[in-house]
Amino acid sequence: MPRRARPSIALLATHGAAASVLYGMYDLFNSAGRDWPAMVGQPPGDSVFRPIVAARETMPMPVVNGIVVTPEVALRDLPAPDFICIPDLAVYPGDITLHDYHQEATWLRECHARGSVIAAACTGALLLADTGLLDGRDATTHWAYCDAMAERHPSVKVHPQRVVVTAGPDQRLVMGGGGSSWQDLALYLIARVAGIECAMQTARVFLIDWHQTGQQPYASLARTRTSSDxxxxxxxxxxxxxxxxxxxxxxxxxxxxxxxxxxxxxxxxxxxxxxxxxxxxxxxxxxxxxxxxxxxxxxxxxxxxxxxxxxxxxxxxxxxxxxxxxxxxxxxxxxxxxxxxxxxxxxx
Structure with a gap:
């Protein structure tokens, strides 16, 4: 019986991405289905996903903190991956400028129209919101950026307290909250494709603890605007x-x-x-x-x-x-x- 093709999952590399999130997701998606059997004395299994790092071009590019990433495929050569993950973006709540990401936003809209599931980690949800795909829909992002997202996109229903939010037809838009909740996002996608047990096994391999209390305990309540008054x-x-x-x-x-x-x-x-x-x-x-x-x-x-x-x-x-x-x-x-x-x- 022929093996079922592994779903492709494109990890979007940009100059604003953190390598730890980009490659952390890459490792989790490769590990899912493969490493747990070996941990319990069985032959390694097959990876659930086929992750690939995608960017505008395939030339080596510096990302946040000067780490150099070499993308595997250019966006123009990847018209409709099964899944897309947007890592975080290095922007500040009071100075969000995403005009440099016009090409990525266009690619995301086109892929979504062709059926791709798009997942965004942390501040990557700001880029997803800029595509217009979240208009009138539920969303989340890092707790420190929720107010900024709501101001930039008044029609988006932002949920600061939630760690993972799904939206849109067939739940093909998925967002994870701040910081290390990209791990929760990755586990959700693994469970969605391979089942809860596979996601739980992957969490045990990497000692991941689901952020079940949401983002609120980590948030600074006193984040207030600087007043010129x-x-x-x-x-x-x-x-x-x-x-x-x-x-x-x-x-x-x-x-x-x-x-x-x-x-x-x-x-x-x-x-x-x-x-x-x-x-x-x-x-x-x-x-x-x-x-x-x-x-x-x-x-x-x-x-x-x-x-x-x-x-x-x-x-x-x-x-x-x-x-x-x-x-x-x-x-x-x-x-x-x-x-x-x-x-x-x-x-x-």
């Missing part, structure tokens, strides 16, 4: 030093020198948050630091950051962070302690 800047500076006071919004209002309604309107315009929401973000970020670095009780931490009601603090923390304070401490406090025990300095 001097009055609002005064308020931000004041609250950074007095976030634990009993009447923080009143103090910010006084520091701004504005009338109450004017202050509320200009603060929302400058930061994207109401004054009270802004206070909560600062308090919860400080609470996260306490939970990571110390052994104080949740009640003591709530008091330290300005909440008299520890139960309210815990509910708010869970809603905003996605974990309870105790769960957050176990996850990230343990990480910090292990790094300290290994001799890592607390700050660079």
């Amino acid at each position: 001097t009055a609002i800047t005064h308020a931000q500076v004041w609250i950074a030093q007095h976030y634990d006071t009993p009447a923080p919004v009143a103090g910010m209002l006084q520091a701004s020198g504005l009338a109450e309604r004017t202050f509320a309107r200009r603060f929302q315009q400058a930061t994207g948050l109401s004054p009270l929401e802004y206070v909560h973000t600062l308090r919860l970020e400080e609470a996260k630091q306490h939970l990571e670095a110390g052994d104080d009780s949740v009640e003591a931490i709530a008091q330290a950051v300005g909440y008299e009601d520890a139960a309210y603090f815990s509910r708010l923390f869970r809603r905003k962070v996605g974990l309870s304070p105790a769960q957050y401490r176990r996850r990230f406090g343990g990480m910090r302690r292990m790094l300290q025990q290994a001799g890592a300095p607390p700050a660079g």
Whole structure:
């Protein structure tokens, strides 16, 4: 009986890609179906996918951090791979310029029209959004870029908390969240083609732990826009030093020198948050630091950051962070302690 052809999966190499993601995916896709049998004393199996690195041209090209990648095929010679993976792109939330990727965007649209499944990791979803394929559809990207994606593409329904999102007819658009969630994205594609058990086996080979709590625990709640409004800047500076006071919004209002309604309107315009929401973000970020670095009780931490009601603090923390304070401490406090025990300095 002839073997079924392995589906092709093109990994899109650009100057903005990280080699670790590009080749990390390459290794996972090659490993799926092949390496697990050998790990348990059987002959190696066949790889599920046929990965290939694709780019505008096949000439060696530097990617992020100066690593040189040699693509295997040019985009013009690959009209419709079964799957396409877009790695992350080296852009910053406040300065997203993707005009250099016009050729890649055109190729992605054409491949999708011919039936390709397109998956984007991390900020690669910004390029996918620029193709127009996500208009009116669900999406995700790195937590720090979700606001920027929503501003650039108002019709896209961005889900900051989710690690993997599928969209479009036949779910042929797939996105992974930030950082190492490209691993979750790759496991999803493996499961989609070869089944859940194959994906689980691949995860065991590489010791991959699915980000089941989503992106929220890793996100910085206090990511706010830099304000050119001097009055609002005064308020931000004041609250950074007095976030634990009993009447923080009143103090910010006084520091701004504005009338109450004017202050509320200009603060929302400058930061994207109401004054009270802004206070909560600062308090919860400080609470996260306490939970990571110390052994104080949740009640003591709530008091330290300005909440008299520890139960309210815990509910708010869970809603905003996605974990309870105790769960957050176990996850990230343990990480910090292990790094300290290994001799890592607390700050660079």
